[in-house]
Amino acid sequence: MYAPGEKLWHFHGGIRLDGQRELSTGRPLGAVPLSAEFVVPVQQHIGQAGDVLVREGQHVHRGQQLTQVREYIGAPVHAPTSGKVIAIENRPVPHPSGLEGLCVVIEADGRDDWGDARLEPLEDYRALSPGRIRRRVRKCGIVGLGGAAFPTAAKINPLHEQRIHTLVLNGAECEPYITCDDTLLRHHAAEVVEGARILMHTLGGPERCLIAVEEDMPEAYEALREVLGGTSSGSFRLVSIPSIYPTGSEKQLIQVLTGREVPADGLPADIGVVCQNVATARAVYRAVVHGEPLIERIVTVTGRGVSEPGNHLVRIGTPVHEVIAHAGGYVEPVQWLLMGGPMMGVALHDDAVPVVKATNCLLAARRGELRAAGPVLPCIRCGECVRVCPARLLPHELYRLARAAEFDRAQEYDLFDCIECGCCAYVCPSHLPLVHYYRYAKSEIRDLERERQAADRARRRHEFRLERLEREKRERAERLAKKKAAVSHKADPERKKAAVQAAVQRAQARKAARGDTAPTED
Numbered sequence: 001m002y003a004p005g006e007k008l009w010h011f012h013g014g015i016r017l018d019g020q021r022e023l024s025t026g027r028p029l030g031a032v033p034l035s036a037e038f039v040v041p042v043q044q045h046i047g048q049a050g051d052v053l054v055r056e057g058q059h060v061h062r063g064q065q066l067t068q069v070r071e072y073i074g075a076p077v078h079a080p081t082s083g084k085v086i087a088i089e090n091r092p093v094p095h096p097s098g099l100e101g102l103c104v105v106i107e108a109d110g111r112d113d114w115g116d117a118r119l120e121p122l123e124d125y126r127a128l129s130p131g132r133i134r135r136r137v138r139k140c141g142i143v144g145l146g147g148a149a150f151p152t153a154a155k156i157n158p159l160h161e162q163r164i165h166t167l168v169l170n171g172a173e174c175e176p177y178i179t180c181d182d183t184l185l186r187h188h189a190a191e192v193v194e195g196a197r198i199l200m201h202t203l204g205g206p207e208r209c210l211i212a213v214e215e216d217m218p219e220a221y222e223a224l225r226e227v228l229g230g231t232s233s234g235s236f237r238l239v240s241i242p243s244i245y246p247t248g249s250e251k252q253l254i255q256v257l258t259g260r261e262v263p264a265d266g267l268p269a270d271i272g273v274v275c276q277n278v279a280t281a282r283a284v285y286r287a288v289v290h291g292e293p294l295i296e297r298i299v300t301v302t303g304r305g306v307s308e309p310g311n312h313l314v315r316i317g318t319p320v321h322e323v324i325a326h327a328g329g330y331v332e333p334v335q336w337l338l339m340g341g342p343m344m345g346v347a348l349h350d351d352a353v354p355v356v357k358a359t360n361c362l363l364a365a366r367r368g369e370l371r372a373a374g375p376v377l378p379c380i381r382c383g384e385c386v387r388v389c390p391a392r393l394l395p396h397e398l399y400r401l402a403r404a405a406e407f408d409r410a411q412e413y414d415l416f417d418c419i420e421c422g423c424c425a426y427v428c429p430s431h432l433p434l435v436h437y438y439r440y441a442k443s444e445i446r447d448l449e450r451e452r453q454a455a456d457r458a459r460r461r462h463e464f465r466l467e468r469l470e471r472e473k474r475e476r477a478e479r480l481a482k483k484k485a486a487v488s489h490k491a492d493p494e495r496k497k498a499a500v501q502a503a504v505q506r507a508q509a510r511k512a513a514r515g516d517t518a519p520t521e522d
């Protein structure tokens with residue numbers, strides 16, 4: 001429990017959900033065998049995709065870097081095993097749009113050979129500068145493994161004025177069904193804590209590290225307590241927090257642990273806090289101390305639509321249907337296949353899509369297993385959505401404005417503070433698909449913003465061109481005027497006469513100087 005005398009705070013709203021954790025925690029951690037073919041999307045993180053470094057037909061080693069990122073917010077992807085690149089092409093990727101994305105397709109050679117792709121181990125990380133560690137974390141393609149997939153190197157590089165005093169390690173899996181972090185902590189608590197120490201060193205030595213797990217994760221809690229030698233050890237504190245959804249969301253967790261609210265349009269670093277998922281901390285440890293890029297992760301495979309729910313170590317790029325097959329296959333009829341949990345997960349239209357870095361859970365739900373949507377009715381302004389919204393928004397107003405395409409007004413109502421947790425839709429007696437409307441409004445606003453920026457750029461280019469043409473015209477006119485002035489200067493008869501006279505005088509002066517005289521008759 002939280003250290004005696006210290007308290008936990010509450011965030012506004014939230015809901016208690018049936019965790020369904022026992023479905024997947026009963027079996028030992030498994031490992032999905034190597035696939036014959038891996039599909040690695042080049043864009044698996046928030047930020048820009050990288051440039052592909054390999055070509056079709058090329059042999060790659062396990063862990064070999066496949067892309068090079070140029071943007072600050074970015075992370076490369078790596079080969080999950082050794083083999084041959086057989087295609088670089090668009091393939092379906094796990095995204096709500098169902099659209100395709102550029103992927104590197106690797107035919108495995110079965111040797112799973114690292115070659116020289118594994119980086120030099122940096123065991124004595126304390127002797128390294130924070131910059132060196134950040135470069136290693138970036139090179140190894142580490143992103144937030146809680147589901148957000150934000151590039152970690154950027155997140156552990158706060159601005160000078162953002163003095164970080166607290167590192168929060170997030171092991172609070174608040175969505176029902178998901179138990180991959182629980183499993184990770186039960187098996188690798190020591191590596192998670194080492195990862196936290198590396199993060200602390202990189203952040204310049206914050207005063208404390210708070211490791212949070214939910215109250216329904218007793219084995220994970222115990223594993224951590226054993227590694228730390230207690231619930232409070234040096235700058236580390238182990239904290240058991242109530243299972244209220246969405247406590248695992250970054251801003252809500254920080255509020256529960258510190259009592260401080262991250263500003264609406266700000267970042268945790270603005271209040272001196274950096275928050276990392278426990279699996280990310282372990283990935284940082286593996287990258288720094290063992291030189292391993294991020295090519296695998298633990299995935300919860302669960303729901304009553306799979307035969308043997310459990311947690312499995314899965315290489316990135318493995319097709320989803322192979323992961324499901326390893327978990328005993330489907331129990332038909334399956335109504336929903338989600339990547340993520342039932343509250344924030346993404347519906348997959350095709351199980352040929354690959355597991356990506358953000359895949360924390362594959363949930364196959366049978367008919368009636370998840371809360372049925374029910375008939376959509378008009379809003380009755382009951383205020384239930386307001387009561388549960390952890391971001392203190394007015395969800396029914398946002399819905400009305402999004403529906404009416406009043407996007408400016410929706411922004412005035414802080415649409416972008418919505419974390420899309422789905423609490424409002426969960427309690428809405430009218431079964432309104434509220435979160436769909438918020439996502440739609442956000443995407444429309446982003447599109448409009450992109451269009452506005454493109455129009456601004458085009459306008460600036462046009463203005464610049466007009467300015468250049470005007471300048472060139474002016475300069476031409478000035479040159480012409482100068483030329484004309486010179487010509488008219490020469491054509492002046494008085495000047496001409498004076499010039500001739502001056503030339504005659506100069507010639508006479510030269511003759512006189514030479515002593516020339518006019519020839520005589522004798």
Ligand code: SF4
Pocket residue numbers: 378379380381382383384385386395396399424427428429430431432
């Ligand atoms: S919960 Fe549903 S019906 Fe009630 S106010 Fe909110 S949107 Fe309207």
Ligand code: SF4
Pocket residue numbers: 388389390391392393394395417418419420421422423424425434435438
């Ligand atoms: S989805 Fe958005 S509006 Fe609805 S409860 Fe969550 S934060 Fe509030």
